[in-house]
Amino acid sequence: MRLTVNGTEHEVDVEPDMPLLWVLRDELNITGPKYGCGIAQCGACTVHVDGFAVRSCQLAIGDLQGDVTTIEGLGTPDNLHAVQEAWIEQQVAQCGYCQSGQIMQAADLLAANPTPSDEDIDAVMGGNLCRCGTYPRIRAAVHAAATKLQGA
Amino acid sequence: MASLGKIARRTFLIGSAAIAGGVAFGVYAARQPFPNPNLDDLSEGSASFNPWVIVDNERVTLIAPHADKGQGVFSTQAALIAEELDIELDQVEVSFGMPDQAYFNTAITEAAAGFPMYDHSPTAERVRGFLGGVAKLAIPMMATGGSSAMPDVYTKLREAGATARETLKLAASEESGVPVADLRTERGAVILPDGTELPYTALAARAATLAPVTDVALRDPSQWRMLGQPMDRIDIVQKSTGTLPYGIDFRTDDMRFATVKVNPRQGGAMNGYDASAAEAMPGVERIIEITGGVAVVANNTWRAIQAANAIEFDWGAAPYPADQAAHWEHLAGIFDDEHLNAEARVEGDVEAAAGEEITGEYRSPYIAHAPLEPLNATILVTEDRVDIWTGHQVQQFVEQVVAEITGHEVDNVHLHNQFMGGSFGHRLEFDFIRQAAEIAHQMRGTPVQMTYSREEDFVHDFPRHITMGRGVAKVLDGQVNALDVQIAGQSVMRSQMGRMGLSLPGPDTQLHEGAWDAPMFNLPNFRVRSYLTEALAPVSSWRAVGAGPNVFIFESLLDEAIHAAGADPLEERIRLMGHDVSVGVLEAVGDMCSWNGANIGEGRGRGVAYGFSFGVAVATVVEVTNTDGGIKLDHVWVAADVGRVLDPVNLENLAQGGTVFGLGHAINCEITYADGMAEQTNYHAHEGMRIWQCPPIEFRALENNPKIRGFGEPPIPPSAPALGNAIFAATGQRIREMPFNKHIAFV
Amino acid sequence: MKYRLLAATIVIAASPLLAEVDLTPPESASEAEGLEAWARIYEVASHPRCSNCHTGESDHPMWSGPSYGQARPHGMNIRAGESRMGVEYIPCQACHTTMSEDWENANAMPHTAPRVPMFWQLAPVEADWFGRSSIEICEQLRDPELNGGRDTMALAEHLDHDLILHWAWNPGGNREPAPYSLQEHVDDILIWGVAGMPCPES
Numbered sequence A: 001m002r003l004t005v006n007g008t009e010h011e012v013d014v015e016p017d018m019p020l021l022w023v024l025r026d027e028l029n030i031t032g033p034k035y036g037c038g039i040a041q042c043g044a045c046t047v048h049v050d051g052f053a054v055r056s057c058q059l060a061i062g063d064l065q066g067d068v069t070t071i072e073g074l075g076t077p078d079n080l081h082a083v084q085e086a087w088i089e090q091q092v093a094q095c096g097y098c099q100s101g102q103i104m105q106a107a108d109l110l111a112a113n114p115t116p117s118d119e120d121i122d123a124v125m126g127g128n129l130c131r132c133g134t135y136p137r138i139r140a141a142v143h144a145a146a147t148k149l150q151g152a
Numbered sequence B: 001m002a003s004l005g006k007i008a009r010r011t012f013l014i015g016s017a018a019i020a021g022g023v024a025f026g027v028y029a030a031r032q033p034f035p036n037p038n039l040d041d042l043s044e045g046s047a048s049f050n051p052w053v054i055v056d057n058e059r060v061t062l063i064a065p066h067a068d069k070g071q072g073v074f075s076t077q078a079a080l081i082a083e084e085l086d087i088e089l090d091q092v093e094v095s096f097g098m099p100d101q102a103y104f105n106t107a108i109t110e111a112a113a114g115f116p117m118y119d120h121s122p123t124a125e126r127v128r129g130f131l132g133g134v135a136k137l138a139i140p141m142m143a144t145g146g147s148s149a150m151p152d153v154y155t156k157l158r159e160a161g162a163t164a165r166e167t168l169k170l171a172a173s174e175e176s177g178v179p180v181a182d183l184r185t186e187r188g189a190v191i192l193p194d195g196t197e198l199p200y201t202a203l204a205a206r207a208a209t210l211a212p213v214t215d216v217a218l219r220d221p222s223q224w225r226m227l228g229q230p231m232d233r234i235d236i237v238q239k240s241t242g243t244l245p246y247g248i249d250f251r252t253d254d255m256r257f258a259t260v261k262v263n264p265r266q267g268g269a270m271n272g273y274d275a276s277a278a279e280a281m282p283g284v285e286r287i288i289e290i291t292g293g294v295a296v297v298a299n300n301t302w303r304a305i306q307a308a309n310a311i312e313f314d315w316g317a318a319p320y321p322a323d324q325a326a327h328w329e330h331l332a333g334i335f336d337d338e339h340l341n342a343e344a345r346v347e348g349d350v351e352a353a354a355g356e357e358i359t360g361e362y363r364s365p366y367i368a369h370a371p372l373e374p375l376n377a378t379i380l381v382t383e384d385r386v387d388i389w390t391g392h393q394v395q396q397f398v399e400q401v402v403a404e405i406t407g408h409e410v411d412n413v414h415l416h417n418q419f420m421g422g423s424f425g426h427r428l429e430f431d432f433i434r435q436a437a438e439i440a441h442q443m444r445g446t447p448v449q450m451t452y453s454r455e456e457d458f459v460h461d462f463p464r465h466i467t468m469g470r471g472v473a474k475v476l477d478g479q480v481n482a483l484d485v486q487i488a489g490q491s492v493m494r495s496q497m498g499r500m501g502l503s504l505p506g507p508d509t510q511l512h513e514g515a516w517d518a519p520m521f522n523l524p525n526f527r528v529r530s531y532l533t534e535a536l537a538p539v540s541s542w543r544a545v546g547a548g549p550n551v552f553i554f555e556s557l558l559d560e561a562i563h564a565a566g567a568d569p570l571e572e573r574i575r576l577m578g579h580d581v582s583v584g585v586l587e588a589v590g591d592m593c594s595w596n597g598a599n600i601g602e603g604r605g606r607g608v609a610y611g612f613s614f615g616v617a618v619a620t621v622v623e624v625t626n627t628d629g630g631i632k633l634d635h636v637w638v639a640a641d642v643g644r645v646l647d648p649v650n651l652e653n654l655a656q657g658g659t660v661f662g663l664g665h666a667i668n669c670e671i672t673y674a675d676g677m678a679e680q681t682n683y684h685a686h687e688g689m690r691i692w693q694c695p696p697i698e699f700r701a702l703e704n705n706p707k708i709r710g711f712g713e714p715p716i717p718p719s720a721p722a723l724g725n726a727i728f729a730a731t732g733q734r735i736r737e738m739p740f741n742k743h744i745a746f747v
Numbered sequence C: 001m002k003y004r005l006l007a008a009t010i011v012i013a014a015s016p017l018l019a020e021v022d023l024t025p026p027e028s029a030s031e032a033e034g035l036e037a038w039a040r041i042y043e044v045a046s047h048p049r050c051s052n053c054h055t056g057e058s059d060h061p062m063w064s065g066p067s068y069g070q071a072r073p074h075g076m077n078i079r080a081g082e083s084r085m086g087v088e089y090i091p092c093q094a095c096h097t098t099m100s101e102d103w104e105n106a107n108a109m110p111h112t113a114p115r116v117p118m119f120w121q122l123a124p125v126e127a128d129w130f131g132r133s134s135i136e137i138c139e140q141l142r143d144p145e146l147n148g149g150r151d152t153m154a155l156a157e158h159l160d161h162d163l164i165l166h167w168a169w170n171p172g173g174n175r176e177p178a179p180y181s182l183q184e185h186v187d188d189i190l191i192w193g194v195a196g197m198p199c200p201e202s
Helices: A020-027 A082-089 A099-112 A118-127 A135-151 B004-009 B037-041 B073-085 B122-138 B149-176 B200-207 B236-241 B301-309 B324-332 B395-406 B431-442 B454-459 B492-499 B547-565 B569-576 B580-592 B648-668 B719-731 C031-045 C134-142 C152-161 C163-169 C182-194
Strands: A002-005 A008-011 A046-049 A052-055 B022-025 B053-056 B060-063 B092-095 B184-186 B189-191 B197-199 B256-262 B270-274 B284-290 B293-298 B312-315 B340-347 B356-364 B376-381 B386-390 B413-417 B448-451 B467-476 B479-490 B525-533 B604-613 B616-627 B630-641 B697-702 C062-065 C069-073
Touching: A002 A020, A020 B301, A046 A099, A052 A099, A082 A099, A082 A135, A082 B236, A099 A118, A099 A135, A099 B236, A118 A135, A135 B648, B053 B149, B053 B200, B060 B073, B073 B092, B073 B149, B149 B184, B149 B189, B149 B197, B149 B200, B189 B200, B197 B200, B256 B284, B256 B301, B256 B431, B256 B454, B270 B293, B284 B301, B284 B431, B293 B301, B293 B431, B301 B448, B324 B467, B324 B479, B356 B547, B376 B431, B386 B395, B386 B431, B395 B413, B395 B431, B431 B448, B467 B547, B479 B547, B479 B569, B547 B569, B547 B604, B547 B719, B569 B580, B569 B604, B580 B604, B580 B616, B580 B630, B580 B697, B604 B719, B616 B719, B630 B648, B630 B719, B648 B697, B648 B719, C031 C134, C031 C182, C152 C163, C152 C182, C163 C182
Parallel strands: B060 B092, B256 B448, B386 B413, B479 B525, B630 B697
Antiparallel strands: A002 A008, A046 A052, B022 B053, B053 B060, B184 B189, B189 B197, B256 B293, B270 B312, B284 B293, B340 B525, B356 B467, B376 B386, B376 B448, B467 B479, B604 B616, B616 B630, C062 C069
16 A cells, blocks of 8 residues: 655555554654544544645545645754744643644644634634643644744 | 754753763762762763763763653753753753662652641651651652652752852863863853853863862852743754654564553453454454453554454453442441541631531542553563663652563663653553563563553543542631531542552541641631542542542632622632732732622622642632533633742643643543443543633742742642632532533533 | 635545435325324434434534433534535544445444545535424425425435435444434335325424
8 A cells, every 4th residue: 555644655564444543653653643542532643634634543544545744744843834833932832742733733724714713723623632731822822823824 | 032943953862871971960979878870871981970960072961850741840850950050951962861769759758748838847847858868768769740840859950050060160170270260151161261162071071080069059040041931841842843752652673562451340350351353353463461451462553452452351340339329329438437537637616616507518520640642661671671661750660560570680670761641640550561561571572562542541540539528617707617628538549559569557648638738727617537448449649639629629618608608709718818828829819810709790700719739829710601502611810839930931831731631620521430340431521621612821920939849730729619619600500519511511 | 714625535435335225116105104204204314313413503513312421512612614514614524534445344433433435514504403393304304495406206315325324324333323224214205205295293
């Protein structure tokens, strides 16, 4: 089975019903997307498929149609995405385990809606669970990232 | 803040550091009874004086031994050293180091001293000092818990930094011939009067030959460069780019992935199992019997979990009541002398006190820890040694537990502590370590990563203990005249320590923590009694431990009494309080929200609550509206006094996050048992707060507490009663049981 | 609110799953038989597997039924928006991914987001069934203004083709399936149609 992740093509030998998350983590050692719940309740596994946020724990590799971008492909420490810059400036993370998914979902939100209201943020980010409770900072970071992208 | 580019270039030294020639410093050299663990890694001819600072010819490495579960101590420990060492955080490498008794926690026994933590009298301090000494000699425990990291390291890490700085200056003086008094230090270098910079790394070899300068004076906080100012957490870039490896992300060559299933009736037997279907599933390599269950070893975690789900088990009965109702019935029956844990506080005479009586019974349920990173551990067992990669709060015990299973000398068992995707107390437990060790022991030579499925993480959690409170309050002449509080619950400490093979003599102070030590010195009649049982489901420390349930019980009863008295909830609390630090946080929170009573209009209300835990006074005000769709949280204000603020941004984050944690669980989380098993198996049934329920949370930090305190847990206890009290103000409905959504709808 | 083109995701995955439903109507059916058929149809329409996504003006799907306890809006503050597919917020498909083959255990795991071989979505606003009475839903279903301009044969064909509906009888996990079977439900629709779409009076 072939898939493209962060611009690199990979060949994997797995059952077609293996979730994309586990292909990424345990077959390709791409560990930015996290396992949190396995049932689309926490959002920690969120990646983009052709630019759209998808819970990779729910997407069977056999059903993957499109290129995958993980948090590692969104931006890097040396070349940060605007959302990541905002996340750093707002010092959002505590344990940080959910933040890969939060950032991927926020990037998708801002691609669809460049100037989201708090209500929009609450509707789109409602599926991303943060056990540490960094929500006030996530909201602030989404607004800050929106401003950065508007200015870009 | 440092520029993004600089932050991005930072790298961490995780796990053991291979130091080639160097020097380590620390003031504890003189009075430190334990050998310096860094000596083992230094090459011949090098010197090392202490556990926290290592300088070689290439880099400065700071050891930050306290575990980081998200609270940010990795950064703050490094900043404490760097402040005195005169080096910037982007110039150093920071490591958790390797577990060693040299890093034993001097503050963790403080809460067990039997004195309220606001009591700074000579007697209380003598007992604390004595207990700390006993602990040092008996079990010099390296541990992160009880919000004790900052009290533990506040002085010793700054001293370690100052010692290193002064010794490097001495080395520079010898090299240059310039008197020490004419040298200064800045950005990781000693600077000569002519401006010449001698980097610390260039001075390492000579410094290694010197005895460390231990007679150092710490700088006054007014001189601090970075402490007390907003700092970038040193893990923030990695955590924002998916590049920080947690324990679950550890990868090495030829590793296998495993998962386990043990009896969901905690502690019950495994009578039998049929793994024939699982054995035939793709990628499955071994099915291994472990204590109380079965492990599947595969070449992919998902395949291991799928196969484990395909095993048919015959599980034995639970060694505790099978159904939840029986747990509550049991608690209701232990308010008697036979089960008395302690008469923890007696002031005046609550029974003879005059006044109108208000009574209430309160319930706090079992709750799961459920950190977002499921419990996991990677272990490699070879003939000579064992290596463990996991995140844990009691590091040396991990090595001991594994050594007992593999048969190695404990000196040959090495824990590489990892960043944790949360813990909330779950990573104080050892079952997952033992299970991973049993697997790796049978897979010698192959590294195996054992990961719980989220479902296993829930059903095999040791949740927060259930608690039942009964209170009688008396109000007289518009004031609260008496509070008589009885708390029945399980002993968290006995349950938890029992699994570690330790016994707890005497009463469990956590059973009345947060109630007995409420510093309401102006309350003339005040009694707190607690009752203990060990007959229910096994439980563990859940963030804030006893103070979580107890502050809910205490502050709810108090609020009922204040309303019955017709007094103002904030004013009456301030009147009852004879403790300046606590009055300070109550006045601060009132100022922040422009408090003008609990009733703020039709269908709206405010609730205030105060909590004292881990030595920190916290006051919280919650504002709600009763809408057609249910209760909506509009705004929260929190004021707290930690004595000394080291990182105001991180502290605010912890205040907000702790409040979210307290509110979310109070609203919608409980673990209930049916047929001996936890009924909630994933976040759909135990979700805590989500972003759309999260109100704006404002925070103010005060610095009047005479001692520095940790803040990982204290924001939690007052949040639940503040919400319950706000709901009462908005609706007239008094909710005496968590989770609140059993009694009222939320938006 | 800007919509992005959903070109990539809106394409229904090629599916081998078109069910073999017999669409032959009965030659005749009395009004009494039609009302009996309607009573069964209502059992299906009001069942949580169907009504949870027929929420009318509200763009919040519902969570109700035996496996959920008290009825409540879909968790996570999920909103389907005007698109009824969530594209204004978070597409249903972010979690309810499509499955292009009939993986035997596609929905076996309890509490996962169900997957079907098409784009998950809410029913149109006018098909507002959640919490409604038998009479109300019956009146809606026979009104071409409210049923998408369909006669009973078209309704039956819709049941055949709209694969999200098939899931109701095979929901997986620990979810309770809709009553009867897909074929029985189609048969009832056809009986009801031949009987003249009678609706109960009380």
